[in-house]
Amino acid sequence: MTAGPLRARASEAFFGRRHGKTIKPLQAEALRANLPRYRLDLGTEAPEDLSSLFARPVSAVRLEIGFGGGEHLLAGARAEPGCGFIGVEPFVNGMARVMAALDEAPLDNLRVYDDDATRLLDWLPAASLHRVDLLYPDPWPKRKHWKRRFVSAKNLDRIARVLASGGEFRFASDIDTYVNWTLLHCRAHPLFKWLASRPADWEAPYPGWPGTRYEAKAVREGRRPAYLRFARR
Ligand SMILES: C[S@@+](CC[C@H](N)C(=O)[O-])C[C@H]1O[C@@H](n2cnc3c(N)ncnc32)[C@H](O)[C@@H]1O
DSSP: OOHHHHHHHHTSSOOSOSOOSOOOHHHHHHHHHHHHHHBOOTTSOOOSSGGGGSSSOOSEEEEEEOOTTOHHHHHHHHHOTTEEEEEEOOOHHHHHHHHHHHHHSOOSSEEEEOSOHHHHHHHSOTTOEEEEEEESOOOOOSGGGGGGSSOOHHHHHHHHHHEEEEEEEEEEESOHHHHHHHHHHHHTSTTEEEOOSSTHHHHSOOTTOOOOHHHHHHHHTTOOOEEEEEEEO
16 A cells, blocks of 8 residues: 555544653663564454454453543553553654553553554454543544544544444543533434433443543533443343
């Protein structure tokens, strides 16, 4: 493939920054040393059975899109060693932070991808995941930018394709218009069913929730998050 189409494809759903402030030397070294070990190679065909991506046996595989500093991803992977985790984050500083944490305590049930999650979703086999987490996606609060939001009919099709029947899609956000946006998009999608019957179902964090950096900032600034769960029919 030529560089042109690849660049165009890579930015389909990623509109953020790839680089932040200068990465600390130890994190930069961890990124250089560890990323090749953990990074998925989308140039090869995806295995039919995703458990073969991991160095230890796993009974199910979970995906986190836009893991930021990796707090939730790492906590999950450490708490559930029998589950395989795939984390996606194009922001290099976030990836460096996770690679540094893995330097201290490696994980054999974790793989990562450092580009637009839509590429990974299209690479994965159908019905190969039991859960997809989209936690505090870039909110794009201005109406003229709403079309940049990761939740769209097309991306819900992608998520529905990779989720096994009975699997779960989680979406957390502190931005009311994005929560409503996601509820409307999922209600319009034939393969998602909102799992809520009372306010506590979306007001309370998910069980075992470790929090994320973005969430901590939102709460400090007085915003109330919503924690949505949808079943893949
Ligand atoms: C607001 S931050 C939240 C980070 C983290 N989930 C948290 O709660 O702290 C959104 C993250 O999504 C990532 N992101 C944006 N578009 C993405 C895409 N198309 N694929 C994967 N990650 C994406 C950004 O780089 C950013 O780190």
